[in-house]
Amino acid sequence: MKEEIILIGFFSETIELIHSLGISICGIIDGRDFRAKDCGNGDIPYIGTDNVLNDSTFVQRYLRVPIHLCPDSPKVRHKLYSLYKAKGFKFVNIISADSKISTSAKIIQDASVNIQYGVNISSNVTIARGVRINTYANIMHDCRIGEFATIAPNAVLLGRVTIESQAYIGANATILPGLKIGRGAVVGAGAVVTKDVHDYEIVVGIPAKSMNKENR
Numbered sequence: 001m002k003e004e005i006i007l008i009g010f011f012s013e014t015i016e017l018i019h020s021l022g023i024s025i026c027g028i029i030d031g032r033d034f035r036a037k038d039c040g041n042g043d044i045p046y047i048g049t050d051n052v053l054n055d056s057t058f059v060q061r062y063l064r065v066p067i068h069l070c071p072d073s074p075k076v077r078h079k080l081y082s083l084y085k086a087k088g089f090k091f092v093n094i095i096s097a098d099s100k101i102s103t104s105a106k107i108i109q110d111a112s113v114n115i116q117y118g119v120n121i122s123s124n125v126t127i128a129r130g131v132r133i134n135t136y137a138n139i140m141h142d143c144r145i146g147e148f149a150t151i152a153p154n155a156v157l158l159g160r161v162t163i164e165s166q167a168y169i170g171a172n173a174t175i176l177p178g179l180k181i182g183r184g185a186v187v188g189a190g191a192v193v194t195k196d197v198h199d200y201e202i203v204v205g206i207p208a209k210s211m212n213k214e215n216r
Contacts (some may be wrong), residue, residue, distance in 0.1 A: 009070035066092035
């Protein structure tokens, strides 16, 4: 029997990845008025907004179908994870067959982890629940990626980097070895980070500098 999942949010690359894995999407829940035609085919039903969680009929019908979260925002994924988990829903990881993952890497199971095509994950990397790693990101040895963090396309995390929960690493950013990116911090696209980034700090540029007024 073909595996089925429910998608929370619409993201074209995730839909394409899921189809490539032979997984069926039995419906999409989205905060906007989504229609299946938006993704180029008509075979994905639109279930409704997150208000369906207040519908006992929906919960009873779909509770056994695992959930995968699509939003790019760490805060949004964390909020949605909490909402659906509280109702008893389970989650599923989506990992591209084209990604290269070391056998010593530790990825939490059944926790809406998303790893897109072309990603490299080296030895002894740990990945927590709700993490999203986009295309061609390179995660080197002994890195730790915290809950709901987002790693954008082509980002490079060199050895022993720690990414705390809900941090966002922009496209083409590079984090030098042994550094820590704090909880909820944002690293801008193309930035080269040469020192630790504090919780909720925003850094941009080469070398990366703080955009937070108190840190200027």
